[in-house]
Amino acid sequence: DAKTTQPPSMDCAEGRAANLPCNHSTISGNEYVYWYRQIHSQGPQYIIHGLKNNETNEMASLIITEDRKSSTLILPHATLRDTAVYYCIVTDTGNQFYFGTGTSLTVIP
């Protein structure tokens, strides 16, 4: 079962930062936080993952709170192509991924 809670939907203006929250209050010490997104009718796409420290790559930034009970995915300058369902997943290495229902992000022109 999914171990994360995400808002079902969010809107963001094009060019602005999109901040997608995720609660994972039961996360254990060896579990990672992964973010994926799925654009309509395509396979999910990996975005970023982290354990304790904040992470940044060419797509996004991941901010994990100090107690690791929640995290935020930041898309710094949202474009229309970022409209997708975003999944926050918590899992330890070697275990299966539970995707949950995700957040449907709509970027508005």
Place this chain on the structure above:
Amino acid sequence: KAGVTQTPRYLIKTRGQQVTLSCSPISGHRSVSWYQQTPGQGLQFLFEYFSETQRNKGNFPGRFSGRQFSNSRSEMNVSTLELGDSALYLCASSWTPGQAYEQYFGPGTRLTVT
């Protein structure tokens, strides 16, 4: 580098038939996972294979099975198809299990059971 490929992309079958779906992972990836996606249940984990061995299995009936070959290519089979098996079947590959590696997904096979 080529991505994950799945064949066929679309398939129509009738109830009671069986179906085999194929997945070729990214070169060098040795772990393959399968997922079922439906509007009602979302993305659900089916099973994971590594080195030709099933490592994890989701909560699906025995009609769903899979295997992995020595070249890491994987197939999944669904026997005695039911209408509820209509779904997008996604395959994902990663380097190995047991590490914090990301999974790369294929485009999926859209199965329609009539």
